[in-house]
Amino acid sequence: MFLARQLSSPGRLYCVKCAQCFSSQSFDFKTSVAKNEPMFDYAPKSKEQEALNLAIHKYSKQVTEIPIVVGEEEIKTSEVRYQVCPFDHQKKIAKYYYADSDIIEKAIYVSQEARTAWGKRPLAERAEIFARAADIISTDRRMDLLATTMLGQAKNVVQAEIDTAAELADFYRFNNQFAKEITEYQPICPSETETNTMVYRGMEGFWAAITPFNFTAIGGHLPAAPALMGNVVLWKPSDTAMLSNYTVFKILQEAGLPPGVINFLPADGPLFGNTVTSSSYLSGINFTGSVRTFKTLWKLVAENMDIYRTYPRIIGECGGKNMHFVHSSADAESVINGSIRSAFEYGGQKCSACSRMYVPESLWPKIKDGLIAIQKQVKLGSALEQDTFLSAVIDQKAFHRIKSYIDHAKSCPDETILAGGGCDDRYHYTKLFYEPTIIQTTNPLGEIMQEEIFGPVLTVYVYPDNKCHETAHLAANTSSFGLTAAIFVQDQYVYIPFRFDSRFV
Numbered sequence: 001m002f003l004a005r006q007l008s009s010p011g012r013l014y015c016v017k018c019a020q021c022f023s024s025q026s027f028d029f030k031t032s033v034a035k036n037e038p039m040f041d042y043a044p045k046s047k048e049q050e051a052l053n054l055a056i057h058k059y060s061k062q063v064t065e066i067p068i069v070v071g072e073e074e075i076k077t078s079e080v081r082y083q084v085c086p087f088d089h090q091k092k093i094a095k096y097y098y099a100d101s102d103i104i105e106k107a108i109y110v111s112q113e114a115r116t117a118w119g120k121r122p123l124a125e126r127a128e129i130f131a132r133a134a135d136i137i138s139t140d141r142r143m144d145l146l147a148t149t150m151l152g153q154a155k156n157v158v159q160a161e162i163d164t165a166a167e168l169a170d171f172y173r174f175n176n177q178f179a180k181e182i183t184e185y186q187p188i189c190p191s192e193t194e195t196n197t198m199v200y201r202g203m204e205g206f207w208a209a210i211t212p213f214n215f216t217a218i219g220g221h222l223p224a225a226p227a228l229m230g231n232v233v234l235w236k237p238s239d240t241a242m243l244s245n246y247t248v249f250k251i252l253q254e255a256g257l258p259p260g261v262i263n264f265l266p267a268d269g270p271l272f273g274n275t276v277t278s279s280s281y282l283s284g285i286n287f288t289g290s291v292r293t294f295k296t297l298w299k300l301v302a303e304n305m306d307i308y309r310t311y312p313r314i315i316g317e318c319g320g321k322n323m324h325f326v327h328s329s330a331d332a333e334s335v336i337n338g339s340i341r342s343a344f345e346y347g348g349q350k351c352s353a354c355s356r357m358y359v360p361e362s363l364w365p366k367i368k369d370g371l372i373a374i375q376k377q378v379k380l381g382s383a384l385e386q387d388t389f390l391s392a393v394i395d396q397k398a399f400h401r402i403k404s405y406i407d408h409a410k411s412c413p414d415e416t417i418l419a420g421g422g423c424d425d426r427y428h429y430t431k432l433f434y435e436p437t438i439i440q441t442t443n444p445l446g447e448i449m450q451e452e453i454f455g456p457v458l459t460v461y462v463y464p465d466n467k468c469h470e471t472a473h474l475a476a477n478t479s480s481f482g483l484t485a486a487i488f489v490q491d492q493y494v495y496i497p498f499r500f501d502s503r504f505v
Contacts, residue, residue, distance in 0.1 A: 027131045029124035029180060034173040037138050037166040042157050044386070048143075052157065055147035056384060059093060059243070066096040066246045068103060069264040071110040075103060081266070083242045086154040086432055087382050087392040093151050094243040099267040104234065104275040107263040111206045111232035112281060114260030119202040119230040123183060126228055127176040133224075133255035134172035138165055141251050148244040149216045154383045154391040159346050160216075164244065167217035175221075175228050202230025204310055205283030208276040209262075210269075210297075211245065212288045213238040213394050214349050220248035222286040223262045231283070233262045236272045240394050269293065277301055284313040291318045291452075319452045320351040320483030323475055326367070327496065328360040328465045330488035335363070336370035338486070343458040344378060344436040347390045349398070352484045356449050357460040358475050364462045368418065371438055371458075375419040378436055392432040393455055399423070399432040402455035405448055406437060414443040420456070444471075450479045472496050 040048040063082075067074035079098040085091040099107070118126075137145060145164035149155050155163065187196035209223035223235040237245035249264045265272065273293075276282055277300035285301070287294055294316040301312055324339050342354035359367055383391040393399050403423060409415040420437035436456040441449060444461045463471040476498040487496060 027128045029127050029176070032131070032173075032176065032180075034170070034177040037134075037169040037173075039161050039166050042161065042386070051143050052146055055143035056150065059144075059147045059151055060091070063092050064094045064243055064246070066094055066242055066266070068097055068099045068266060069249065070103065070107045071114070071260040071263065075099070077103070081239060081242075083152055083240065085151055086240075086394050089432070091151075093148075094246070096239075096242050096246075096266045099265045099272075101271060101275045104265060104267060104272060105279070107234050107265055108206055108276075108279050108281055110260045111234065111263060114258060115202065115204075115206070115232045118227075118232060118258060118261050121230075123179060123200070123228075123230070126230065127179060129252075129256045130172040130224060130228055131176055133251050133257075134169040136251050136255055137172070137248075138169045141247070141254075144247050145216060145244060145251075148247050149241075150383045152243045153213060153216070153241055153394065155346060156383050156388050156391065157386060160383075164216045167215070168220045168248070171217055171221040172224065175225055179228055200229070202226075202232070203283040203313075205281035205308075205312075206276075206279075207231050207233045207284040207286055208272075208282065209233050209235045209286045210272070210289060210293075211235065211237055211241070213240040214346070215288075216241060216244040216248065218288050219245040220252075222288065224252070226284060226286060227257070227261055232260065234265055234276060235262055236265050236267055236269070239266070242266060270296075273297055273300060277304055278307075280307045280309050282308060282312050283310055285315065287314075287316040289316075289318065294318050317351070317483075319454070319481060320353075321356060321450065321452055321479040321481035322352050322354050322484045323486075324354050324357045325472060325475055325485065325487050325496070326357065326359045326363060327468060327487065327489035327491070327494055328362050329491035329494060330363065331490055332363055332366045332370065335359075335367055335488045336374065338488070339458065340371065340374050340378070342486075344375075344390055344456045347393050347434070347436075348456040348458075349394060349454055351452075351454075353454075354458060354486070355453060356475075356478075357458065358444075358471055359460055359462050360465045360468070361462055362465050364460075368440075368460075371460075372419045375436055375438060380433055380435060390436065390456060393434055394432075396432065398454065399434065402434050402453060402457065405451075405453050405455075405457060406434075409439050409448060412446070414446055415439050415441045415448065415459075418460075444474055445478060452481060469497055472498050 042049045067076055077097045081096050082092045083094040142165045146160045149160045149164050183200050186198055189196050207226040211219040211222050219237055219241055223233040227233050326335050339354055378389045379387050380390055381388045406421050409417055418438045418440055420435035422435045424433040434456055439459045441459050441461055448459050
């Protein structure tokens with residue numbers, strides 16, 4: 001059904017044709033079925049590794065200039081910024097420009113000019129553009145996305161492959177399938193002489209997409225999902241994901257997205273938020289980022305409610321304090337391996353990264369030894385080296401935040417650093433490396449067990465085996481975050497009651 005399926009077979013890396021090779025016959029909206037994008041393993045001297053090396057070399061040797069894009073116009077302002085490699089802040093990889101409020105307001109006007117024609121296009125035609133983009137992502141531009149993500153966001157090749165090639169292509173393909181399923185429903189017609197029809201259309205106004213640094217796929221998804229459904233979008237990418245996000249934007253253009261449907265607007269965060277929430281045309285916000293920023297946006301929308309032409313939708317994903325809860329019947333090896341990967345892949349810079357663990361006393365000696373043994377083997381280094389497990393954290397702000405928690409643990413009598421805890425700031429923050437750190441605490445309600453750190457820090461609380469139920473209740477109500485959790489248990493008859501206090505319901 002998708003050309004990319006044939007192109008992902010062994011021995012083929014990507015399509016030698018450009019986007020023009022795709023025609024309306026290559027995508028059938030009515031019969032298409034989304035499938036997960038296969039991934040390469042990037043073995044040494046493999047075709048995909050050689051192709052990736054070429055892409056990395058290309059982007060390493062240049063400073064890509066990234067304009068503001070409003071409709072068909074590319075704009076450069078006097079407010080210049082640079083994106084640098086997190087693992088080498090002396091290496092600039094992109095030059096970009098901040099949009100001011102006048103440019104953002106111009107983008108709103110341009111989006112409204114594009115909205116009517118875009119909304120009138122059949123869903124099948126809009127879906128074909130994103131299906132084409134997914135095929136380009138998984139074929140011709142796969143290595144561009146991996147290289148820009150590895151250089152700009154310090155992801156190793158495994159994390160970059162999962163994120164940019166597989167997840168972003170999956171987002172676009174599954175979005176199409178879900179859009180088809182949503183719009184298939186039509187009301188019942190009570191007689192042959194009556195016809196009841198439901199029409200789905202984009203909202204009046206524009207959506208603001210504010211995207212994070214840690215997933216290129218989320219960067220490409222948050223503006224694309226509203227656009228698929230007939231909306232127009234102002235996209236503010238993260239400063240620390242600028243190059244990869246611009247690569248996604250260029251792919252959408254290449255796939256046939258009309259000018260003005262998605263406008264690419266690097267900008268100061270507060271200025272962008274104030275400008276879009278002050279527009280009467282705001283119809284929605286699609287956001288991933290910090291709790292503080294999302295609350296600010298929500299308050300701004302509430303304060304401006306009387307000026308809007310419609311009621312803006314607000315969608316936000318703001319973080320987590322993921323826990324691993326271990327039962328005494330758990331397999332220790334599974335706990336050890338799963339926790340190391342969850343806590344330290346991509347330096348813990350995921351809202352789903354394991355940040356806290358609850359381990360029974362009977363298993364703790366074995367789990368402790370296993371965690372420490374693997375931690376010693378984990379390689380911290382350049383994201384471009386194949387055996388690197390985690391690289392530098394994203395920027396100085398993140399580095400200082402992580403350091404504050406480690407410094408607190410070093411001085412707190414309730415907390416003991418079992419492994420790691422070191423950082424590399426000898427180069428005046430040009431290389432922001434932080435060791436994967438394992439901490440044991442005797443205070444299950446300490447701030448390190450409650451607050452999101454967004455770094456390679458795992459804190460463990462050891463509980464008595466006979467206090468499983470009480471500890472489960474405690475764990476469920478320790479932090480206000482409730483995004484993800486995992487329970488390790490082999491006894492299928494065990495009941496672990498995660499009861500939530502009313503304030504968390």
